[in-house]
Amino acid sequence: MQVKAPRGTYDVLPPDSQKWQYIEQVIQETARLFGYSEIRTPIFEHTELFERGVGETTDIVTKEMYTFQDKSNRSLTLRPEGTASCVRALIEHSVYGGLMPVKWYYSGPMFRYDRPQTGRFRQFHQSGAEVFGSNSPYLDAEVIMFLVQILSNLGLRDYELHLNSVGCPLCRESYRQKLIDHISPVKEKLCIDCQSRYEKNPLRVLDCKVESCHQAIAGFPYIYDSLCDDCQEHYILVKATLEDSGINYLHDNNLVRGLDYYTNTAFEIHIPSIGAQSAVGGGGRYNGLVKACGGPDIPGIGFALGMERLLLALDSLPDREEPNSKLDVFLAVLDEKYDNQAMQVLDRLRKAKIMVDRDYTGRSMKAQMKYADKLGARIVILMGEDEVNRGCFTVRNMSSREQLEVQTEQLIPAIIDILT
């Protein structure tokens, strides 16, 4: 039986890898403009980091983690998201002791044991950003502007920005009580999942998509109405800043992010056209997280983008012109006795920054011409007996079909002349 890539994983082959390079490049450039520097963290961490940092009641921790024992019986977990590792690194290296705020971005694979479907894999890729050390609502706005700028630079237009505030621990507690008061009379009508959600984290009952649960909790209070004065002001400033920047958003009372550590601003980007898994990005503020992970009481905010979902959205766009991967020059070697000399020619051209390739499978001249054509070569250099004896090359312009003979020392200038 043939060995195949494990379930929920896949290979990125050329030319698809070019699309990945393109997205990563756009993110890098945008990050630089916004003043974010790259951080690279391990792909696995101690399991307890995610249990504490992501939240023990979340689906990610309860059923989706790739956890294993190493040879010393440590419990390790393939990272399911990027924030926890950033927080760990911030604390471990006392980065907060330096210049604040700390503005990081990252890109890389994440792992969740889920059933694969459109836009969902077991090894998937996220790029994200994290900022530590400021509770300014203008920073919330900047983080969202960063995210939106990436989408815009990629040429994506038809996205929805959903926005909400989940408040601070204070207003969240009063809201939680209001919600419990509202739900408890109809508790029996909820689905099994919601009954356990009600026990563990009542806020997540609001996320349920079961119709009967929707009806049962109709008229539930919104957290927005329970926000304390500070949280309200914070949220208003975030919204006003976005409005002034011309960023459209939808206030979404039902947006209660699945991760436990979020406070205040929460947001998600949806592109409905890519399928059921339409969230291409999401994030929010997590002011309690650093402390919860054993660090000082430092506020944080961040987001993550799903690369596979971005790719899906990009695929439905009109074709972007591919980066120039076509060959400049093909060197046709007409007799194997010139193989060695041919390698010297390749070397010279490449050192002159000319993109050049040749055949290594012993093709006939005609086949080499065909091959060169398929590689998209703009020029073919012919190197046969005539040329070698006379110390020259035949240079063929593939689009005009014109050929000229050039002396060895004139080869590079002649090629550059045709290419430019």
Place this chain on the structure above:
RNA sequence: GUGGGUGUAGCUCAGCUGGUUAGAGCACCAGAUUGUGGCUCUGGGGGCCGUGGGUUCGAGUCCCAUCAUCCACCCCA
């Protein structure tokens, strides 16, 4: 974890109610006179018909299981 669809050549697929050596298009390779590409023509290589069992004189085709994949649910990126 649950439900449904699909597994035949490198890719996209055909193969009617079970019946001889399993096909097409594309791709790949080679030719169409001497050292010249795109178009056309001719030829060629490639398939344990996902895997394992079962029914049958006979299975790509029917039944069961299993694996993979796709779509959806849950949840999220």
